[in-house]
Amino acid sequence: MNEQLHHLAQELEQERRQNDFLRRLSVELSQLASLKEKLDNILAMLDLNFQLKHSMLLLPDREQHYLSVFASRGFEEQGLGARVKMGEGVIGVVALRKRRLRMANISRQRQYLQAAAGIGEAGTDVLLPGLKDVESQVAIPLLSNDELVAVLSVESRDHNFFSPEDEAFLMTLSQLLAISIQNAVILEQLEQKVQERTAELVKLNASKDRLFSIIGHDLRSPAAALQHVAELIQYYHEKGNVQQLLELGSKTARAASGINSMLDNLLNWSLSQTGDLQLQIEPLAVYPLLQDVVELHDEFAFSKNISIGLSGLEDAEVMADKNALLTILRNLLSNAIKFTRPGGAVTIEVKTEDDRVRILFRDNGIGISPERMKILFDLHHPKSSKGTAKEKGTGLGMVLVKELLEKTGGEIEVLSHLEEGTTVILRLPACSSLINSVRAQK
Structure with missing residues (x-):
């Protein structure tokens, strides 16, 4: 018991x-x-x-x-x-x-x-x-x-x-x-998820602040310059000074072109950030597009006495979006001219590289410092550098180039030495017919 x-x-x-x-x-x-x-x-x-x-x-x-x-x-x-x-x-x-x-x-x-x-x-x-x-x-x-x-x-x-x-x-x-x-x-x-979303919102907020900074500061200067030119045109018109009017006409075209380029970059970048940028990937002949871009920058290059040389494979075709590719090419050529001293030279070369088309932009300008190279594609860093003729920019150019390239399957490589110049290499997916043609030649 x-x-x-x-x-x-x-x-x-x-x-x-x-x-x-x-x-x-x-x-x-x-x-x-x-x-x-x-x-x-x-x-x-x-x-x-x-x-x-x-x-x-x-x-x-x-x-x-x-x-x-x-x-x-x-x-x-x-x-x-x-x-x-x-x-x-x-x-x-x-x-x-x-x-x-x-x-x-x-x-x-x-x-x-x-x-x-x-x-x-x-x-x-x-x-x-x-x-x-x-x-x-x-x-x-x-x-x-x-x-x-x-x-x-x-x-x-x-x-x-x-x-x-x-x-x-x-x-x-x-x-x-x-x-x-x-x-x-x-x-x-x-x-x-909250942490990821918070980080995303911080990034978007920083991008928004940068966008407003560009609109409020970088676009104001060329717009003010254009307004000043318009006032001078009116003044010289009243005075009957035809020679001055002709010179101002050229300056007006350059100022309007600069503003248009900035606005184009701002629009494309903002669309890429919101996911609204629609790309149509199709076979594109690169050489004619480069010729158009060179012609567009002739006046800018002429004003600094800079020569532009275009050579290479004239029948090269890539798979890309036309508007995105034009934006990329415009930004790279504009940068090359901007950072090359008067009397310098810019060369553009088109080649094939395996299943890629390589587009090379080379200038003998002022080059990029190692410190600047580290933040070349960083939007959230302070404003862009001024060109050799004190040209201003938004700091969006290279950021936009990289983003558009990534969306179209392309790559970018930048090589530079101070006071010697810069080489920018684009590698874009080649059109299948071009790849087959190159393989047949081998």
Whole structure:
């Protein structure tokens, strides 16, 4: 009789401890914490309250192909990031079948253990945590609405350490743990999305500020200059000074062309930022487009006594959007002239390079410093440099060139030395007929 009472008292005490643990665990799991912190806390409570000193929690990837160690406790190596393939080893089988598994006297099954529980996924540098002299193990799937959330694996050096009662109690905990971990995963995913969105908004806000800066400052100067020229035209017209009117006509054309180019860049860039830039990729003959761009800049080059040479493959065709390609070519030639001293030279060369068409812009101008080269494609840096004739820009040109090239599958390379000049190399996808023709010649 006394023995029965003693046994009953032990059962009641164990039940009391378990209920007390469930209460404290519920409070702990309800706390807002990062996923890693929550997982570590779960393993710590299992250790302190039930002497489960060697444990780990593994979470499946989105495709449910692998499980990865997100938290471990009591092992020599934490093994964070170690992977187990679904269906392989004790843990993988438990995850795939969604059923618990308890093993005892593992030393007698050492060969099976090595295949079932010992090593991380091939191709990874991180080994799965584990006791070298493990004797018993229990692995329990943590499920929420029959969806696998995680696997809890516990090991011990003692024979038959895990009783059926221990296993049953861990199963009781499993759903509570699963829901808490699932909520933590969702919260972490939401926080990640918020961080990404915040970074995106910061970037867009900086771009907006830069856009307003360009509109408010960089466009004001040429617009004011054009207004001044218009006033001078009116003045010389009243005076009947025809020679001055002729000279002002040339200046008016250059000023209007500069404003038009700036506005064109602003429009294309703003469209690319909002995703509204529609590109029509089609076969384009490069050489005629370059001839048009050179003709467009003849007046600008003539005003600085700069020669422009165009040579190379006249029948080269690329796959690109016509408007985007013209914007790219205009910006690069304009920059070459802008940063070349009066009396200098700019050369443009068209060649094939494997399955690409290479367009090379070379000038003997002032070059680009190494410091400036690092921020050449960075919109959020201060304004662009002035040209050799104090020409102003928006700082958008090279940024826009790179963005448009990336959208059309092209590449850009810039080589420069101070006081020696700059070479800009474009590589654009060649038209298939051109590729076949080049291959036939080889």
